[in-house]
Amino acid sequence: MAKSPRTSKATAKKAPAKKPATKKPKAAEAVATDGDFVLHSLQDAHEKNPRYDASVEEMMEFYEQMLLIRRFEEKAGQLYGLGLIGGFCHLYIGQEAVAIGLQSALDKDKDSVITGYRDHGHMLAYGIDPNVIMAELTGRQAGISKGKGGSMHMFSTEHKFYGGHGIVGAQVALGGGLALAHQYSEDGGFCLAYFGDGAANQGQVYETFNMAALWNLPIVFVIENNGYAMGTAVTRSSAETEFYRRGTAFRIPGMDVNGMDVLAVRAAAEVAFDHVRCGKGPVLMELNTYRYRGHSMSDPAKYRTREEVQEQRDHHDPIEAIKKALMENGKTEDELKSIDKAIRSRVADSADFAENSPEPEAAELYTDVLVEEY
């Protein structure tokens, strides 16, 4: 069974372990240096101020953006069922708060983002036109990769979004390279590199941790822990399920974040991004989240119970939470419903566009293999 997304209660339970070890003998205390402090200082800062103090306008924005991802993904699932989307298709439903909370805190002119194959949400979080994303899913010429990439391979260098990578964990090393490019060209940006709890067991992740810390690269590693690597629960795949601790051996400070609460994610992002922007080197964030749908569309769903999924939907849904907060701040049910309606219509348009756009020209088969002619 998956590790539940950490609530403040869970955090409190763990707190004693993080307190200075008063029971330690004096000699050990002497060994504890400022260098060790930095490993939990970001978490301490986050716990002091666990939720972002958002204005109503910001909350509305988060709500709309998360809802766009959800409705888009629901539609993608539907189109997949109709045979309009082929191959693998990994939906982001349930994890929306992660991409929105983090990406809302980026400097979009400077910072870069890279992720794995579950990438639709991260692109939508950038405000990339849903039409070209959906058209890529249906394999059309108008798709963002001219129909040649598909669900897992989408890019927008214009938005500094570098994919969209299908090999589990590869984006972490590539993200290290993007960070190196930021550092090398002194452009003031950093790289936000997402990966899952499954990818967190790949060797190259730790190779990258080592070099990122060694070279003080400007990178934020984000583990989206949705509890399952395909169908394998974290407890069955990972010796250390507290993923935020996994940078410790490389002296990378970790943060343990409730990924089902967009305001908690945003608050944590402020702390982490500030650290990196100040030139203090990499940060590792564990975002505890949950995916409602299967790993991909062909998931047998035999590895978890319906009750478990339902519990998450009923009690931890990020969109419901922000909706509730908005209503507490004077927004009416009708107002929010009309937003949902507009988003549904926007998504329906993108589906129409994706369905009616032509497939790539046959000549596209041979283009873009190489840039130059030899």
Add this chain to the structure above:
Amino acid sequence: MAIELKMPALSPTMEEGTLAKWLVKEGDEIAPGDILAEIETDKATMEFEAIDEGTVGKILVEEGTENVAVGTVIAMLAGEGEDASDVSAASAEAPKAADAADGEGKEIGREPSEAEITKPVKAEPKRDPEIPHGTNMATVTVREALRDAMAEEMRRDERVFVMGEEVAQYQGAYKVTQGLLDEFGPKRVIDTPITEYGFAGIGAGAAMGGLRPIVEFMTFNFAMQAIDHIINSAAKTNYMSGGQMRCPIVFRGPNGAASRVGAQHSQNYGPWYASVPGLVVIAPYDSSDAKGLMKAAIRCEDPVVFLENELVYGRSFELPELDDHVLPIGKARIMREGSDVTIVSYSIGVGLALEAAEELAGEGIDAEVIDLRTLRPLDKQAVLDSLAKTNRLVIAEEGWPTCSISSEIVAICMEEGFDHLDAPVTRVCNEDVPLPYAANLEKMALIDTPRIIEAVKKVCYKV
């Protein structure tokens, strides 16, 4: 009894070196572990330690002497009760074979065979038509040519940087990056940990982010750990992104069999990479091509796998003295013109093919030698044009035969040159076994000139 102190080998393949400095003099008492002398090659310096105790007798080779063969008696050591002044060399003649090979790990100066370096290539290769007539030619090793190419491109473009294991402070495991750290500093000449998958990914990501990385693999054997990024990340991204995201990177390092390093360190990956759309694969032979194509590779917008050869690094060739010597990617070169038969090769095989052609000339067979230089995209037309002229073709490849560049050339000749064939196209490759360590077996496993000559005679029906 007097002990002979012999010129040591720094590596399994070193055959001679310079006795740079004596640290003891005649009459000195020495104990095991004392440092007796410094030995140098063009790549490294090693301290020569005593293993026996005694008194230094006659010093037979003065310091500063160059080209001292491994095994040469360089001094005599008097044992207990012997008079050092009586001890003289029984024989100063060097034994033929090195008997003191100190095979270190992969990182320690694996020296190219000095015999390989100095072996004269008898045939005068045909001048590359790409080089303007009347250009002055210097004599430069392949190692220096590669280094100069990188340095020139780094001066030209701030985005170009080098990363890899031991490329900076150590000056390159094979000294290809020698001097770059001094000129460009640690920001642009980056020592990595031993973590091929990781740094290949970081290199590819940096290229996607707008830089021009040169990623050195200490050898391409270790790039197996990184092949995912070379193929899945670097080669495919431009296509998958509909031309939006490029990956202009050079992956370079020695490829193919070295000498006596066993199966895991001896493999030609040319066919592997050449099978991947989205990659450019270059495997030069001489200094001019090494430099001209390296510069082209660094400027190239596509990911390039640049396959060098350790045994060729130390060989000297003519190099045009041009301010900006850049050669076209994807063009083969006629190394020797001939009319009876074509020998197609690349990398180290070109030297063997030229030797074979020279010997065959003495037997009345006029062979044309083609150096493919680029394995992908392959210059099919050059191969087919030559076949149309000679009607017979042999491929010499230092690599396995199965699914090889040779296989590819055979297929091209069958599909597009069938009407020109007067004999079956024949492959001369390494034996289809992991490369053995034992000297005799290793020799049997690798291609050589006699085998190329035999194959040529066969297709010329002269056997």
